Amino acid sequence: MMTLLILAVIVLGILAVTRLSRVYELTSALRGKREEDITERDSRMNARLMWAFPFAYFAFFLWLTVAYADQMLPVSASEHGVWLDDLLNFNWAILIVAFFVTNVLLFYFAGKYYYRKDRRAYFYPHNSKWELGWTIVPAIVMIGIIIYGLSVWNRITSVPLAGTPQVELYAQQFNWTARYPGKDGKLGATDFRLISGTNALGVVTPNSIKTRLAELEEIVVVEKKKLETEGGFLPPSKLTALEDHIKHVERMRGRIVNLRTLMDQDIAARGAESPYNHGSDDIVIKEFHLPVRENVDLVIRSQDVIHSVFLPHLRAQMNAVPGMATRIHMKPTITTDSMRTITANPVFDYILMCNKICGASHYNMQMPLTVEPDGAYKVWLSQQKGFETAEIPAAEVVPATDTAAVISNTTANIPAVTNEPKKN
Amino acid sequence: MLSYWFFFVSSVLMIASLFVEGGPASGGWTIYPPLSALPQAMPGSGTGMTLWLLSMAVFVASALLGGLNYIVTVLNLRTLGMKMTRLPLSVWALFVTAVLGVLSFPVLLSAALLLLMDRLVGTSFYLSEIHIGGEALDNMGGSPILFQHLFWFLGHPEVYIVLLPALGITSEVIATNARKPIFGYRAMIGSILAIGFLSFIVWGHHMFITGMNPFLGSVFVFTTLLIAIPSAVKVFNYITTLWRGNLVLSPAMLFSIGLVATFIAGGLTGIILADSALDIPVHDTYFVVAHFHIVMGMSAIFGMFAGIYHWFPRMYGRMMNTKLGYAHFWITFICAFGVFFPMHYIGLAGAPRRYYSYSEFPMFQGVVDLNILITLFAIVGGLAQIIFTYNFFHSIWRGQKAVQNPWRSNTLEWTAPLKHMHGNWPGAIPVVHRWPYDYSKPGMPEDFVPQNVPLAEGEEEEHG
Ligand SMILES: [Cu+2]
Numbered sequence A: 001m002m003t004l005l006i007l008a009v010i011v012l013g014i015l016a017v018t019r020l021s022r023v024y025e026l027t028s029a030l031r032g033k034r035e036e037d038i039t040e041r042d043s044r045m046n047a048r049l050m051w052a053f054p055f056a057y058f059a060f061f062l063w064l065t066v067a068y069a070d071q072m073l074p075v076s077a078s079e080h081g082v083w084l085d086d087l088l089n090f091n092w093a094i095l096i097v098a099f100f101v102t103n104v105l106l107f108y109f110a111g112k113y114y115y116r117k118d119r120r121a122y123f124y125p126h127n128s129k130w131e132l133g134w135t136i137v138p139a140i141v142m143i144g145i146i147i148y149g150l151s152v153w154n155r156i157t158s159v160p161l162a163g164t165p166q167v168e169l170y171a172q173q174f175n176w177t178a179r180y181p182g183k184d185g186k187l188g189a190t191d192f193r194l195i196s197g198t199n200a201l202g203v204v205t206p207n208s209i210k211t212r213l214a215e216l217e218e219i220v221v222v223e224k225k226k227l228e229t230e231g232g233f234l235p236p237s238k239l240t241a242l243e244d245h246i247k248h249v250e251r252m253r254g255r256i257v258n259l260r261t262l263m264d265q266d267i268a269a270r271g272a273e274s275p276y277n278h279g280s281d282d283i284v285i286k287e288f289h290l291p292v293r294e295n296v297d298l299v300i301r302s303q304d305v306i307h308s309v310f311l312p313h314l315r316a317q318m319n320a321v322p323g324m325a326t327r328i329h330m331k332p333t334i335t336t337d338s339m340r341t342i343t344a345n346p347v348f349d350y351i352l353m354c355n356k357i358c359g360a361s362h363y364n365m366q367m368p369l370t371v372e373p374d375g376a377y378k379v380w381l382s383q384q385k386g387f388e389t390a391e392i393p394a395a396e397v398v399p400a401t402d403t404a405a406v407i408s409n410t411t412a413n414i415p416a417v418t419n420e421p422k423k424n
Numbered sequence B: 001m002l003s004y005w006f007f008f009v010s011s012v013l014m015i016a017s018l019f020v021e022g023g024p025a026s027g028g029w030t031i032y033p034p035l036s037a038l039p040q041a042m043p044g045s046g047t048g049m050t051l052w053l054l055s056m057a058v059f060v061a062s063a064l065l066g067g068l069n070y071i072v073t074v075l076n077l078r079t080l081g082m083k084m085t086r087l088p089l090s091v092w093a094l095f096v097t098a099v100l101g102v103l104s105f106p107v108l109l110s111a112a113l114l115l116l117m118d119r120l121v122g123t124s125f126y127l128s129e130i131h132i133g134g135e136a137l138d139n140m141g142g143s144p145i146l147f148q149h150l151f152w153f154l155g156h157p158e159v160y161i162v163l164l165p166a167l168g169i170t171s172e173v174i175a176t177n178a179r180k181p182i183f184g185y186r187a188m189i190g191s192i193l194a195i196g197f198l199s200f201i202v203w204g205h206h207m208f209i210t211g212m213n214p215f216l217g218s219v220f221v222f223t224t225l226l227i228a229i230p231s232a233v234k235v236f237n238y239i240t241t242l243w244r245g246n247l248v249l250s251p252a253m254l255f256s257i258g259l260v261a262t263f264i265a266g267g268l269t270g271i272i273l274a275d276s277a278l279d280i281p282v283h284d285t286y287f288v289v290a291h292f293h294i295v296m297g298m299s300a301i302f303g304m305f306a307g308i309y310h311w312f313p314r315m316y317g318r319m320m321n322t323k324l325g326y327a328h329f330w331i332t333f334i335c336a337f338g339v340f341f342p343m344h345y346i347g348l349a350g351a352p353r354r355y356y357s358y359s360e361f362p363m364f365q366g367v368v369d370l371n372i373l374i375t376l377f378a379i380v381g382g383l384a385q386i387i388f389t390y391n392f393f394h395s396i397w398r399g400q401k402a403v404q405n406p407w408r409s410n411t412l413e414w415t416a417p418l419k420h421m422h423g424n425w426p427g428a429i430p431v432v433h434r435w436p437y438d439y440s441k442p443g444m445p446e447d448f449v450p451q452n453v454p455l456a457e458g459e460e461e462e463h464g
């Protein structure tokens, strides 16, 4: 129905234009007017419109600014966000002046000097002084903008102090997972080959490796059996796919075995310092909490495609790139509760949203962030269960005895993520 | 010829990609891998994506051949007396555009070919440590960021490949219709060259938040903000050209003035986006959408419209209807601002681009009515293009017959006979004696002196 209506409007529009232009053509032919003769009347009408336009333009600008002031982001909830807002306002002050000056000149001249037969344009091909002027003035302004901008940029991207607590944000199609260090205060090593239903982030510990190897072993057994019993009946393409898959899983197994060797060497060499010993008490959870007025070093990773951590209220954004870890170093300054008061919105929540197109549900890849006083944060954290120190739900896969053995083996600590810590 | 047919093949591939299983490429025009490299990442990363990439590869071949043609023609086939400093600015702009294309498109070709190899033969240029669809992939050691570097090495010059011809057209149209020489001819050439050069060393400003080294980011901030200087020169030179002119407000002239207005609006917000620190809160929001559609969409398209209205008599030997041109301009001009100006506010409210719906976010409910306003302007602005389409096709066949030089312009194309012929001129091609902007020159009987008119006795040549 709607489509029909739109079509009807378009058809009517075309008909109207056709008729009108036909009438116009006939009358102008009668008057002997030619298209290239832009009459003084036409020029004057357009010149008047050129004068009217900036009024409408600036009014629109003003109206949007005033009417939507309360829809803009509230005061920044992070320390660096305040620097950014100041920098932004500084830039706006300059840009709005430039905007008004250039537009006023443009439309004023466009409306004032319209064509009249008795006038002649002023032949004025160049003026080196003027041109030098409007090269140098923008250059000076730009230098100011660059210096101020880069000083803020350098402060924001400065390396966090040693010992700044790390929290990991992990992106996958189409949700977020957070990982907090356990009692040891360090995040454990990860490897994407260990990702499974029981180990969403692929945390590497002696136990998780054992579990994963067992899982893959089982897959190989099942698939090989399938190949034996059904192989003869499968169409060739499915048969190759099945064979390829078995080979793929076996390759993965081989690489995890190599990883285990590496891990064993590292643990032997570094003992409690080894990142492979930090993982088992990590808290892997689909909730995102941060303490207020504490520096935090967010480590951002992705499982599949590029996503982006976007925290508009904290003026923070950083891509999540598969194969590397990126960082946001920041300090939240306003708790969720205070922000509810500031925004007069009792259900206000900070939102973490994905800001890099990542597939079908990109538009809804979000997770609320709770910023709370340090005490409340610590209480919340202490109520969460460690990755392996809690009961493992998939007990069918892992023999229960191993779990116990490994716990005693992995309570040691120390920091580091496996990936090169790329700053910011 | 080859360039044309490559373009044709590329278009056929691109259109074919709309009709394959899984639909066309749907990772956004930037097609960042791994999303675009892995068919299992989304439906729009299937055959449609492969065809899209093939189409781009063929298109690059076309652009290269076409670009070389322009460069060689401008450098070697100028008529007698047509020094580089007597070239119309439109030709200068096309020349620099061609150079940019020739230098930057090959890098896109390599980006597309590597991506095709990742898709089709199992290489790992852009892929590393990926677990998708319940399976860990074999690919190790690649970098998705590599693609972004290659892509934006073309991607930023591409902005000027789109924009420079529009600026060149505008220079020509404004001078002709202001009946006044373009102000600062040499500075205009210099700024085209400066913009062209700088456009090659700014690509990283699209990647401030990819985890790039912050120092590298600083370098790109510096180079990017430098572009503001030649851009400002251009704007002030356009405005000064209007000053004390005798402005024939033809549809082409209106669109050119419109271009300057959009170039100002879009250029200024570019200063915010070029600042890496300020890019953090507005990156990938509607603020960016507003910025580049105003400067790259509106400016470029206004330049194109200006060119069509201006040179239509040359192309088809007939005139377009002026009154319809006015209606087309004013509705388009107002609606274009109506569409893109409010987007700045949606972006500053924190709304990301490439969300098809904001219904899941209570925080964006307050700007929903802006989206409605935008939609209304977009519909009206879209309908206004019917006026143009009608005017265009109607005028091709039924328009008023054109005279030799309807806009009383100085450039050579208006001296060629209306009848199209091989070589454009019967017999010898015209010889050039002066720069193209002798409009309203004191002491001359007419307010224009075409380039092929020899200097009068005692007349000084003007150099801008
Ligand atoms: Cu996403």
Ligand SMILES: [Cu+2]
Pocket (backbone or CB within 6 Å): B155, B156, B159, B202, B203, B205, B206
């Ligand atoms: Cu760019």
